[in-house]
Amino acid sequence: DEILIEIIEEHLKDPNSQQGYILDGYPRNLQQVNDLNDLLKKLDQNINVAISITAEKEELINRLIKRKKESGRSDDDVKIISKRQDVYWNQTAPILDHFREVNLLKEINGLGSIEEVTQRIIKVINL
Numbered sequence: 377d378e379i380l381i382e383i384i385e386e387h388l389k390d391p392n393s394q395q396g397y398i399l400d401g402y403p404r405n406l407q408q409v410n411d412l413n414d415l416l417k418k419l420d421q422n423i424n425v426a427i428s429i430t431a432e433k434e435e436l437i438n439r440l441i442k443r444k445k446e447s448g449r450s451d452d453d454v455k456i457i458s459k460r461q462d463v464y465w466n467q468t469a470p471i472l473d474h475f476r477e478v479n480l481l482k483e484i485n486g487l488g489s490i491e492e493v494t495q496r497i498i499k500v501i502n503l
Contacts, residue, residue: 381411388419405467409474426475427497431486433461 384402387393403409416422431439437457444452475481482500486493 377407377411380408381415384412385415385419388415388421403471406470406474409471423480425482425500426471426480427482427484427500428472428475429484429486429493429497435487436461 380402384399388397399412403412412423437454440452440457441454443449472481484493484496484500
């Protein structure tokens with residue numbers, strides 16, 4: 377976590393980040409939320425929105441199994457998917473409560489085409 381926050385700090389200081397940025401897949405746990413909040417205070421920046429793309433568990437599993445068939449990814453088998461979901465619910469899901477409490481969380485329906493989901497995200501970001 378320490379190395380990761382240092383890397384993020386360097387990127388957030390970059391002049392190219394001054395117009396905005398997206399942290400995709402970060403933070404992933406409450407410690408990282410705290411580290412990020414401390415960093416943002418230090419840099420006099422803030423989070424505008426936290427997005428959670430939602431879908432039913434069965435749909436997610438089906439998508440990952442389909443991805444395995446199409447791309448040959450070895451990490452998309454049922455046992456690994458199940459373990460990743462356990463990690464998500466134990467470590468990552470609690471950050472949703474944090475962002476919900478500070479009124480930053482926007483949940484996006486992840487069902488539909490890539491274009492449809494992308495438009496939902498863009499709509500939320502542009503509010």
